[in-house]
Amino acid sequence: MSLVGLRYLNLSRNHLSHGIPRDVGNLASLESLDLSENQLSGEIPPSLADLKALGTLNLSTNGLSGRIPTGSQLQTFIDPSIYSNNPGLCSFPLQDCVSSSASNQNQMSQDMETLWLYCFVVAGAIFGFWLYWGVLFCKKTWRYAFYQYVDDMQGKVIDKKIAAYRTSKLRHE
Known part of the structure; x- marks a missing residue:
């Protein structure tokens, strides 16, 4: 990054990895920068916005993320295709950035609501359960009434089954 007289730099399709060097802004005479179709990751360094002579830029098809730096020179690049295929990039000229902390906080809030609902x-x-069974075992009269109710229901079910059996038997005869 000490080549201050460098005007054109094309390192596309070189399988470069890691991030763009932070001191890329030292290349003051740089007019064209093409780092497309590599495996670059991380954020675009803010020093890139310091390149006043930069007229051509291509950072497409990498793994870059974060906010595109703001600067008078970078604001002239209005074609979003120079940043395409970098799913983590946001800001002008791409979509606005959604604050990850706000997104995480919203997700945590929803998770807490769900947890409280389950609790x-x-x-x-x-x-x-304990109110129902506790009352039945503590109040003798209620317990007897409950057992009487269960016995009555059993009797009705048995009577209906016997009646259905007799009806079906009569039909077959």
Whole structure:
């Protein structure tokens, strides 16, 4: 990055990895920069916005992420294709950045609401279970009434089954 007189730099399709060097802004005479179709990752260094002579830029088809630096020179590049195929990039001329902290906070808030819902449902089921059975075992008259009700229901079910059996037997005769 000490080649201050360098005007054109094309390193496309070279399988470059890692990030764009932070001191790329030292290339003050750079007019054209093509780093497309590599495996570059990380953010675009803010020093790239310091390149006043830059007229051509291509950072497409990499793994770049984060906000595109703002600067008077970078604002002249309005064609979004120079940043295409970098799914993590955002800001002008691409879509606005959604704050990851706001997104994470919203997700955590939804997770907490879901957790509280499950806690209340489980607590309600446990409370209802023990209230129901506790009352039956503590109040003798209610327990007898409950058992009488269950016996009556069993009797009705048995009577209906016997009646259905007799009806079907009569039909077959």
